[in-house]
Amino acid sequence: MSASAQRPATMHERPSALPRRHGTRLRHYWRSHGWACHDNIDIDLLRWGLIEEAADSALASCFRLTDAGRAALGDTVVHNRGARSRHAQVVDGVARHLAGLGRLVFTELSVHTVDSTTDKARWAPCKPDVFSLTRSLRPDHLAPQVHEVKVKRSDLLGELRSAKIERYRELAAEVYFVIVEGIATLEEIPAEYGVILWRAEHGYTIARAAQRHDYQLETRHWMAMARARPFSVDEDSLQLSF
Numbered sequence: 139m140s141a142s143a144q145r146p147a148t149m150h151e152r153p154s155a156l157p158r159r160h161g162t163r164l165r166h167y168w169r170s171h172g173w174a175c176h177d178n179i180d181i182d183l184l185r186w187g188l189i190e191e192a193a194d195s196a197l198a199s200c201f202r203l204t205d206a207g208r209a210a211l212g213d214t215v216v217h218n219r220g221a222r223s224r225h226a227q228v229v230d231g232v233a234r235h236l237a238g239l240g241r242l243v244f245t246e247l248s249v250h251t252v253d254s255t256t257d258k259a260r261w262a263p264c265k266p267d268v269f270s271l272t273r274s275l276r277p278d279h280l281a282p283q284v285h286e287v288k289v290k291r292s293d294l295l296g297e298l299r300s301a302k303i304e305r306y307r308e309l310a311a312e313v314y315f316v317i318v319e320g321i322a323t324l325e326e327i328p329a330e331y332g333v334i335l336w337r338a339e340h341g342y343t344i345a346r347a348a349q350r351h352d353y354q355l356e357t358r359h360w361m362a363m364a365r366a367r368p369f370s371v372d373e374d375s376l377q378l379s380f
Contacts, residue, residue: 151186152182152186152188152210156210156213156214158292159179160179160182160183161210161211161214163175163179163180163183164183164188164189164203164207164210164211164214165211165214167189167200167201167202167203167207168203168208168211173199173200174191174199174200174201176199180201183201183207184201186206186210187204187206187207188203188204188206188207188210189201189202189203189204189207190202190204224289224318225267225287225289228287228289228316228318228336229245229267229268229287230245231336231341231342232267232268232285232287232316232334232342233245233268233270233369233371234371235342236268236270236283236285237369237370237371240272240273241270241271241272241273241283242270242271242272242273242368243268243269243270243368243369244268244269244270244363244366244367244368244369245267245268245269245369246366246367247265247266247269247362247363247366248263248264248265248362248366249263249264249265249309249358249359249362249363250262250263250264250358250362251263251264251305251308251309252305252308262302262305264302264305264306264308264309266284266285266286266306266309266310267285267286267287267316268284268285268286268287268369269282269283269284269285269309269310270282270283270285271283277355280311280355281311281312282309282310282311282312282353282355283310283311283312283313283314283348284306284309284310284312284313284314285314285315285316285334286306286313286314286315286316287316287317288315288316288317288318288321288322289317289318289321290318290321291321291322294315294317294321294322294327295322295326298326298327298328303331307351308353309353309355309359310351310353311350311351311352311353312332312348312349312350312351313330313331313332313348314331314332314333314334314348315327315331315332315333315334316334316336316342317333317334317335317336318335318336319335319336319337324345324346327346329346329349330348330349330351331348331349332344332346332347332348332349333345333346
């Protein structure tokens, strides 16, 4: 009998990279030993052999991680750290380039913008990866830009579906998505947004210029910039790769 025939039904091959929701569920069971959710995610985790139902009949239905589940959880942590590291690398490269052009750059800006998706307008936080503007005393020459970095396809598609993308346009005359090559096609990103491709070996390439919109920076925007720390870099280390 072949090895595949001997493999239990619960050990179906799982994806090489665990989906985000499945990794989140594993962390939930690891941290809380909570009740089972009994949904499709649990079914996947069971058939992949990553969780098992607690045998104690005195307990409510709950799952615990198997050895394979603990190993998968560790792999997920390592993968997420790598993604964050790559995201930080791309953000740093964009910020360095814009600073090299003489722009005032922020990578930690947090500002409240108007959320117009609900019946009653309310404030919503907005934290662009890179926000920059020209150093000018003329309001019409500031040319504020937002560069939003995406290194995973799921993150990009999620943001395109959300209302967050609209809030960038309150801040900036031009909005760019900086994406890792291969995670999306140009046609998947709305035409009003610019697209910059990032390649590890070749740096950044502008695939499409952003459409320019009217903007009006208000006191709350300036106060957010006053609270934030501008991005700074030694001139000798600037590498212009656009």
